Amino acid sequence: MKNKELYREVFSQVHTSVQINLEDFQMTKKQRTPTRVLAVLAASAALLTAMTAAAVAFNVFGLRDLAFPKKTAIQVPHVDGSTGDISYEDRVVDMISLQGYANTPENQACVEWENFYQEYTADRRFSNDIYDEGGRYSMYSVYDDVMAERFDEIVEKYGLKLHQSMEDVPGREAWLERFGPDFLAEGNMGYYGYAYDDGTCAFDGDLTLDGYGLVDYQFHYARKGYLDTVVLNVGSLEDYQDWDYQTRCGVTVKLSLGPSRSFIWADLEEGFLFVNVLDGTQGDETFSDGPIDRAGLEAIADSFDFSALS
């Protein structure tokens, strides 16, 4: 039997448990109107914007220095395990850009694009033809002429360059080859990831910490001068405690310890580093063996040689 036939034979037996019930979809459609969330946001946004404007010049707010000027309304889907019914919980969250401080062109371009993207793509249908296949926009989520025009405006406004191509980076050995043999300490497993031609890269990994157990993380490094559009929902900024820490490799990073997520980040000479640790003071039953504290987060930071990124 050929590989393709074998593969098809196997996956033809894989089925969803979802039952298509028209009434569920009719009911869900009515539940999705998000106008109430936007009204709530209007009151708090002005204060937050004023605070941020005053502080970004000094980068003194810790994680807040990376945040979007306004909180973001999202809807989190919940599926009833027994009935399959969908309901949506409205949440207002803080989003951060992983490209740099809020006063940098990389951050501002990312925020501007993300806001446009969310607004423009909501409830809009796009052509079934792939837009600009293999062309200028192929490394970004651009679906039509309007998006391309807005994209170009943002790129020009902030004077940024674009990712041109991307390659797979299959795992730890490839990351060590790229950044040097000390980049990941023993036991720090960098898994499959990707790297753009300009050096921007990302991968998932995990490591086992003495006294804490296994912790998952997501590594992201954005080269300065390029448009990168990765953002992160951090819940509420008020939940994080920030401090400076000099790692074993001599690089000073910011550490932000939260309830279920914690972050290691630094504004390096050529790029912006951000490690999303999928654990916090309350732990995360999916991604970690148990909670971490300040010492645990510092130990995670010590398991990287960030000087290799220079």
Next chain:
Amino acid sequence: MTQAEFIPLAERYKDTVYRIALNYYGSPYDADDTVQDVMLKLFQREESFANENHARYWIIRVTINQCKNGLRWAQLRRHEDLDAVTAAVELQTPEQSEVYRQVMSLPERYRTALYLFYYEELTVNEIAALLQVKPSAVTTRLSRARQKLKTKLTEVWNDEE
């Protein structure tokens, strides 16, 4: 979309959506969530499809975009234990179970490309366009996926391109 159009399409393609999302996330729960979300988008679509291919391609594309957006919201992701993922499917033979297990143990990018190529029978260029990567990246992923499976499934996986 009329109800008469929606139900047959949803029934016909819900497993396609599920399998793509399962390969993307590696989680049956997230894959089922994606089926709900994509079917809702299908339900909300006001225009009819020009033909069956049009509908199929639209659904695959929306599913991939939905999965990409899902991955961006890191807090919503669930990592499933490989044993649990494998146990969630009852396959006819132990050989098939092992193939399924080894496929699901591949990195996400390999799995998704492999599924679109083998099962949906899309071309490399079509997959590249859907995933918004260069065709050469798709070729690389397919090649590496095959190599890995050949290493792990020595008895049943052929040495072919």
